[in-house]
Amino acid sequence: MPEQQPVLIYDRIDGNRRNTFVLLTVFVLLLAGLSILFGLMIGMPYPLAPLVIIPFLIFAVISYYASSNIALGISGAKEVSKEQEPELVRTVENLCIGAGLPMPKVYVIEDGSPNAFATGRDPDHAAVAVTRGLLDKLEKIELEGVIAHELSHIGNYDIRVMTIVVVLVGIAALMADFMLRLTFFGSGRRSSNKGKGGGAAMAIVLLLAIAAAILTPIAAQAIRFAVSRQREYLADASGALLTRSPEGLASALEKIAADPDKLESANKATAHLYINNPLKEHKSFLNNMFTTHPPIEERVRLLRAM
């Protein structure tokens, strides 16, 4: 193992915030470029882009308010009281006091595979869900680490950030789709309206548009996953700050990764929520670029270096 220089937890959190900001900026620039191309294609500068966005915004607002209920429903989580799960609820209470967060609702998923997720648009409407396997298989200090990680997602407004990112990805995909369709079905009519020079310029715009339409959704997805991975590192770091013990989360992550059980109720739509990918996909370079979570070994290494 190469010697990792110990990094201050505060620095790590700052660095993560910066990275997320840079990625989001790149994303917005990408979308801006795409809409300019789109505008040029249909003959006007900045024309239809707002209209393209409207249905998406409506969809986004609905999913923004409904997403946590949908996620909890799909995963089969049941809300538990302090009497039912005293140790779990007490751990959540304590860490909330430490993080200065209001108490979220606590859910348990009756599944032997150890995993956990947090959801909710802001700290006042948040929920933490853990599986039965997590409660059974983890020591107290490890459970604290996992809960602290989830509470950090809530405190960092990660659900909000990820909702925004998903909407941006959706808009990019939709625009790209429109552009491809326009290229194939609408270009002939339009280019005949222009003079000679206009035709040559239009051809360049069209070529660019096709390239952009193909590449943008891929790039958008890659950025989305990169943002997600950044948020995971950030939640690891702020969670470690909260418990003052990175080791708890590190060994919990190892246990979760080593566990052979697959989480029955998880699917592609909810996988990104969990503390570790519940689908246990195999690894490859492409998978690494298109995964919501950084590799466990890397997260554990960084935690141990704190």
Place this chain on the structure above:
Amino acid sequence: MLAITIILLVLLGVVVLAGLALLGIYNGLVRSRVRAREAWSGIDVQLKRRASLIPNLVETVKGYAAHEQEVLENVTRARAMLDQAGGAAQAAQADNVLTGALRSLFAVSENYPQLRANENFMALQKELSDVEEKIAFARQFYNRNVQDFNTRIQVFPSVIIANMFNFERFDFFEAEETAREDVQVSFGSTS
């Protein structure tokens, strides 16, 4: 004439900008102070809860170990100290004394098997250890906020505003480093 107008306008702009900057700094300081006070109330709630458990505990212990006068008196006295404490530094000190007194009380209780089997006693012991943990977390949150506020009022340029409006430093809530662990140890059954 025109030159003078421009200079005046520029000066006006500078003054307005400086005013806005001052306002921003002032609001930032107030916000940070509000956060620190809120964090303090988080500790205060737990301290009050802890204090409110003491009379019941003392009564219960008296029923089985009445002649452990000294230990019981220490706990009662520490509780009174906590009630009268003003400010974080005093409260922290009183809380540490109370922690120590409770530690001896629970150590002594090892000699009274009937007391240890008492349901009320067991419940109180559990609740006190829960409060102890919550105080530790609340302390951590409070101290982080205080550190933020105290730093703000000491660094340039916000130190100027802080002095102008008499922003005063908060005391940290300092526990003896080992307090949390020791209590957990004494709440176990061996030592």
